[in-house]
Amino acid sequence: MPYDPTIYEGSAAYYAAGRPAYSRELVSTLTREVGLDGSGRLLDVGCGPGILTVELAASFEEAVGLDPDADMLAEGVRRADQAGITNINWVRATAEDIPSLSLGDFRLATFGQSLWWTDRDQVLATVHSLLAPGGAVALINHAFEGRPQPPGPGYPPIPHDEIKALIDQYLGPQRRAGRGLRPPPGEPYAQTLTRAGFDRYRVVFAPGRADIVQDVDGVLANFFSMSFAAPHLFADRREDFEADVRDLLLTRSPSGRFWDWPGDTEIVLANRPSDG
Numbered sequence: 001m002p003y004d005p006t007i008y009e010g011s012a013a014y015y016a017a018g019r020p021a022y023s024r025e026l027v028s029t030l031t032r033e034v035g036l037d038g039s040g041r042l043l044d045v046g047c048g049p050g051i052l053t054v055e056l057a058a059s060f061e062e063a064v065g066l067d068p069d070a071d072m073l074a075e076g077v078r079r080a081d082q083a084g085i086t087n088i089n090w091v092r093a094t095a096e097d098i099p100s101l102s103l104g105d106f107r108l109a110t111f112g113q114s115l116w117w118t119d120r121d122q123v124l125a126t127v128h129s130l131l132a133p134g135g136a137v138a139l140i141n142h143a144f145e146g147r148p149q150p151p152g153p154g155y156p157p158i159p160h161d162e163i164k165a166l167i168d169q170y171l172g173p174q175r176r177a178g179r180g181l182r183p184p185p186g187e188p189y190a191q192t193l194t195r196a197g198f199d200r201y202r203v204v205f206a207p208g209r210a211d212i213v214q215d216v217d218g219v220l221a222n223f224f225s226m227s228f229a230a231p232h233l234f235a236d237r238r239e240d241f242e243a244d245v246r247d248l249l250l251t252r253s254p255s256g257r258f259w260d261w262p263g264d265t266e267i268v269l270a271n272r273p274s275d276g
């Protein structure tokens with residue numbers, strides 16, 4: 001699947017504000033599972049605005065945040081500066097380009113909601129070759145389906161289905177992405193990881209944040225941060241879409257506040273064999 005630079009066109013500025021954060025126990029879970037101790041290097045593939053890179057950088061000597069989208073990387077630089085993190089090297093490239101980059105070796109490679117955009121077989125094989133023996137790959141996503149829902153903070157949930165129905169009205173029923181359509185979910189991770197030479201496949205859940213409250217702007221930012229609702233897709237109907245979402249939201253929550261429950265944080269882990 002060739003990289004389409006328009007998949008997140010206009011989304012970077014909305015990403016960190018709109019997307020729900022991963023579990024507060026993400027770092028401690030990875031520390032326990034991978035044995036992080038401040039040494040070694042992190043490769044965060046498809047890092048976007050550095051959500052994982054910034055959060056995990058302190059657990060390594062150096063972190064590399066790699067993404068082909070310049071606006072996303074600029075957000076990553078800004079967020080790292082704001083957090084006072086100075087050990088991140090930002091690289092503008094696709095994951096498929098990694099073999100030509102001489103990035104060195106790594107203790108952990110992370111993909112936060114990004115593997116499905118890549119040529120998974122090629123990219124996982126490359127990442128396997130860059131990991132130190134015993135090093136790990138972590139595929140990190142929100143997991144909503146089938147996860148128990150905790151009590152919320154008392155606001156109505158974001159009406160995702162109704163907003164998606166509005167998106168259908170504006171953009172058609174098929175999920176768009178850039179100049180084309182969103183890629184299909186693909187085969188289960190276990191198969192792809194095994195084919196790339198990883199072992200010790202396991203799935204760990206870290207408890208999601210049950211206290212995320214978004215206002216109307218935050219809910220809009222969430223959708224504009226998504227490839228299937230990136231601002232450019234609406235072209236000259238963007239203001240109409242925005243007004244329709246605002247009207248809908250205010251009828252669903254007169255206070256204009258919503259509970260954003262993203263589910264738990266799913267961490268799919270596998271290792272390069274110690275003798276591999």
Ligand SMILES: C[S@@+](CC[C@H](N)C(=O)[O-])C[C@H]1O[C@@H](n2cnc3c(N)ncnc32)[C@H](O)[C@@H]1O
Pocket residue numbers: 003008045046047048049050051052066067068069072093094095096111112113114117118119
């Ligand atoms: C949903 S965002 C994930 C951002 C961040 N990792 C997180 O956990 O929130 C997906 C990112 O993958 C990047 N991406 C898309 N195609 C890619 C490719 N072929 N190689 C590397 N990154 C890619 C996009 O530019 C985008 O920043």
